[in-house]
Amino acid sequence: MTVHFVGAGPGAADLITVRGLRLIESAAVCLYAGAIVPRELLDAAPADARLVDTANLTLDEIVAEFETAHRAGHDVVRLHSGDTSFYSAIGEQTRRLDALGIDYDITPGVPAFAAAAATLGRELTLPGIGQTVVLTRVSNNSTAMPPGEDLATLGQSRALLVLHLAVRETDRVVEELAPIYGPDCPVAVVARASRPDELVVRGRLADLTALVRDNGIKAVAVIMIGRVLADNEPGFCESHLYSPTRERGR
Known part of the structure; x- marks a missing residue:
């Protein structure tokens, strides 16, 4: 078997x-x-x-x-x-x-962060803005995070952070990441991605706790933090993949 x-x-x-x-x-x-x-x-x-x-x-x-x-x-x-x-x-x-x-x-299966990105209508890697996605979690009622994998350390790259198991720890998320990403950094919270009762809230990092609390989000959610979530973020350029200057045929 x-x-x-x-x-x-x-x-x-x-x-x-x-x-x-x-x-x-x-x-x-x-x-x-x-x-x-x-x-x-x-x-x-x-x-x-x-x-x-x-x-x-x-x-x-x-x-x-x-x-x-x-x-x-x-x-x-x-x-x-x-x-x-x-x-x-x-x-x-x-x-x-x-x-x-x-x-x-x-x-393998479709991960929650991919479903959340689809709901947001977003590509999570934008040329000139961000090319790295960090998938991590917050340690609460679970095994401890290994040394060097705390939010402050991971956030030093300023890459898009996708947080699992973190909706009950938003105060800590804001405290550790706002000095690095800035209080106005875009955030999105997607609860129950792809389900009929899916819920999406968007806003600023400084307001994350209120966004989660006021919308009654308690579980089965991912939190995304990063510049790629912004509308019309300065620095965005078109991909080299389809550029007319790219050499083709090899």
Whole structure:
């Protein structure tokens, strides 16, 4: 058997990959992150599939499900929200599977920051403005951030920052980043990106706490901070990719 780790995407059921959907449609067992993975994706599983909500399970209990399926010869789809490559907690699961000699593969998904950018109608890398995106989080009720990955250090590049798990820590975000980015730096908060109840608020870094509080945003949101979010930012130039001066044909 094989454990198929699948990124379910940011929330909209039709943003899953074709490969991911096909794996669900043939899965004997499907473990999913409850309250985050769309119900429509679970409905795509076979009628007799075992569906397991992992929201309240420990790592040991999740691995036990893998082992049970392995003994029965049943393939497993392990559905994670967003993309599998970051903040998905698959690393600790694949390490256990390696130790048990159970095969697995990984199918990526659409990450929340990409869905948020689409909602904003923005390219996050603009020529002459910003060519770097920093994906990070704020340490609160989670594992501590490693040394050197605090906001003040990461912000020194003044690249676009995309913050996960940060809507409850906006005071700290403003305190640490306003001296670097400036209080007038554009920010955008996208909650529940791609879902029917999606919410977008935009404003200045100095007003971030009020924007989050006054709009009742408490979870499942990304915060973006950077100049590329501004309208008509001075310095924007057209990409060399389609320039008439670019040499083509090689």
